Amino acid sequence: MLSQNQSKHIRSLHQKKFRDELGLYLVEGDKMVQELIAQCPAEVEQVFAVQEWLNRHEKWLRNARFQVTQVLPAELERISALVTPNMVIAVAKIPVVPLQPQLPSLRTCFYLDGLQDPGNVGTILRIADWFGIPAVYCSSDCADIYSTKVVQSSMGASFRVPSWKTTLDQLITAQPDIPVLGAVMDGVDVFKQKLPATGILVIGNEGGGIRPENDCKLTTRISIPRHPNGKAESLNAAVAAGILAAMIPTT
Amino acid sequence: MLSQNQSKHIRSLHQKKFRDELGLYLVEGDKMVQELIAQCPAEVEQVFAVQEWLNRHEKWLRNARFQVTQVLPAELERISALVTPNMVIAVAKIPVVPLQPQLPSLRTCFYLDGLQDPGNVGTILRIADWFGIPAVYCSSDCADIYSTKVVQSSMGASFRVPSWKTTLDQLITAQPDIPVLGAVMDGVDVFKQKLPATGILVIGNEGGGIRPENDCKLTTRISIPRHPNGKAESLNAAVAAGILAAMIPTT
Numbered sequence: 283m284l285s286q287n288q289s290k291h292i293r294s295l296h297q298k299k300f301r302d303e304l305g306l307y308l309v310e311g312d313k314m315v316q317e318l319i320a321q322c323p324a325e326v327e328q329v330f331a332v333q334e335w336l337n338r339h340e341k342w343l344r345n346a347r348f349q350v351t352q353v354l355p356a357e358l359e360r361i362s363a364l365v366t367p368n369m370v371i372a373v374a375k376i377p378v379v380p381l382q383p384q385l386p387s388l389r390t391c392f393y394l395d396g397l398q399d400p401g402n403v404g405t406i407l408r409i410a411d412w413f414g415i416p417a418v419y420c421s422s423d424c425a426d427i428y429s430t431k432v433v434q435s436s437m438g439a440s441f442r443v444p445s446w447k448t449t450l451d452q453l454i455t456a457q458p459d460i461p462v463l464g465a466v467m468d469g470v471d472v473f474k475q476k477l478p479a480t481g482i483l484v485i486g487n488e489g490g491g492i493r494p495e496n497d498c499k500l501t502t503r504i505s506i507p508r509h510p511n512g513k514a515e516s517l518n519a520a521v522a523a524g525i526l527a528a529m530i531p532t533t
Numbered sequence: 534m535l536s537q538n539q540s541k542h543i544r545s546l547h548q549k550k551f552r553d554e555l556g557l558y559l560v561e562g563d564k565m566v567q568e569l570i571a572q573c574p575a576e577v578e579q580v581f582a583v584q585e586w587l588n589r590h591e592k593w594l595r596n597a598r599f600q601v602t603q604v605l606p607a608e609l610e611r612i613s614a615l616v617t618p619n620m621v622i623a624v625a626k627i628p629v630v631p632l633q634p635q636l637p638s639l640r641t642c643f644y645l646d647g648l649q650d651p652g653n654v655g656t657i658l659r660i661a662d663w664f665g666i667p668a669v670y671c672s673s674d675c676a677d678i679y680s681t682k683v684v685q686s687s688m689g690a691s692f693r694v695p696s697w698k699t700t701l702d703q704l705i706t707a708q709p710d711i712p713v714l715g716a717v718m719d720g721v722d723v724f725k726q727k728l729p730a731t732g733i734l735v736i737g738n739e740g741g742g743i744r745p746e747n748d749c750k751l752t753t754r755i756s757i758p759r760h761p762n763g764k765a766e767s768l769n770a771a772v773a774a775g776i777l778a779a780m781i782p783t784t
Binding site for chain 1: 663693757767773775
């Protein structure tokens with residue numbers, strides 16, 4: 283059983299303000315909570331689960347170093363940020379890791395410039411996790427990386443791919459000679475030019491693209507050409523990020 | 534002002550059952566409704582809009598051949614399927630177009646095998662609309678193409694790219710020699726093999742992939758290789774579809 287205070291505490295983590303204040307966030311569902319526990323055991327603070335989940339994982343839960351609380355399905359529904367909660371919710375610590383601005387010199391990293399859709403941000407973390415992209419940097423106005431929608435749509439990538447809020451300037455200052463690529467509507471055809479293996483790849487806001495103060499820092503402006511019969515105004519930002527990530531050389 | 538019956542009628546279109554029964558669906562928001570009216574004028578049946586929208590479009594609305602009803606913001610909220618409705622909702626006729634199974638011989642088309650996330654289906658329509666893919670065929674258990682989420686995430690592509698519910702068998706029967714490509718986990722590297730310009734490209738369900746009875750029909754199994762440092766289990770289905778669509782030759 284959950285006390286009213288516990289419910290309130292967990293539900294407060296649906297809001298960025300309280301996540302920032304408490305340094306905590308939520309992870310939901312059987313698969314995702316298992317991934318969290320496997321990838322970031324030290325960050326798990328509490329787990330709230332229905333009987334079925336506790337029975338299923340009884341063995342290893344005995345040695346768990348975090349608090350486990352059984353809840354009723356109706357209680358789970360009340361604290362969940364999802365429309366259809368799935369057996370378990372974990373409260374996890376937001377990792378505090380100092381900015382590593384040098385990762386783009388290992389392999390091209392994403393810089394997300396004002397990406398507001400949490401589904402897009404989560405999907406881009408997943409893309410990074412597939413294509414071995416070492417980091418995802420975000421402008422301060424991007425969807426919060428610790429919102430439930432970002433965490434869930436990253437499918438576990440948010441536990442593995444480091445991400446930081448920073449400015450493009452700060453990354454460039456750390457390594458002034460790094461290539462800065464940007465996905466734009468009027469750039470060079472990405473299929474006709476080999477991308478550099480190291481650098482920063484800027485993905486712009488869903489509606490407005492890359493903002494002018496970052497656009498002027500680009501060393502290469504690239505585009506995914508539209509087919510002559512194509513009529514769409516643009517591609518979804520995460521789809522564009524996926525196509526460009528696929529074009530980054532492996533070595 | 535909306536009568537209770539009108540509200541009920543519109544809200545019933547949030548459900549597939551009633552969309553199928555009435556042959557109607559909803560299109561929401563300023564930009565999308567304008568696109569609908571521009572692309573499919575004959576399909577618009579009714580428009581419900583707030584004062585501001587009616588003022589903005591007053592001139593050409595005078596010649597509109599559909600019924601226009603002014604609603605209060607609170608009424609719009611009640612009939613909308615969106616969390617934040619945007620000024621206008623149109624009721625449109627679901628077009629009845631006989632299956633055209635021969636489009637894959639013009640240029641490679643998508644076949645969606647049990648794609649359940651409406652955001653993915655809409656995003657794939659948008660991808661088709663960008664890359665000049667002539668049609669998107671869907672298995673009967675795909676997310677409904679006329680659900681609000683699919684329509685909205687297609688960003689207008691659902692007005693331009695024809696799509697049908699059909700079986701893969703039916704498409705193959707219509708042209709037995711057509712290449713049938715499928716996105717799978719253990720196929721040949723898509724970056725090492727040129728894709729055919731014509732054919733069917735099968736995208737499988739988010740969790741389960743392509744179902745066995747379709748998998749055995751594939752003439753070429755292709756994969757987007759994971760980077761050696763990558764840890765993600767899979768790519769998002771729409772992102773994978775976008776990467777593969779980008780690899781279909783233009784001519």
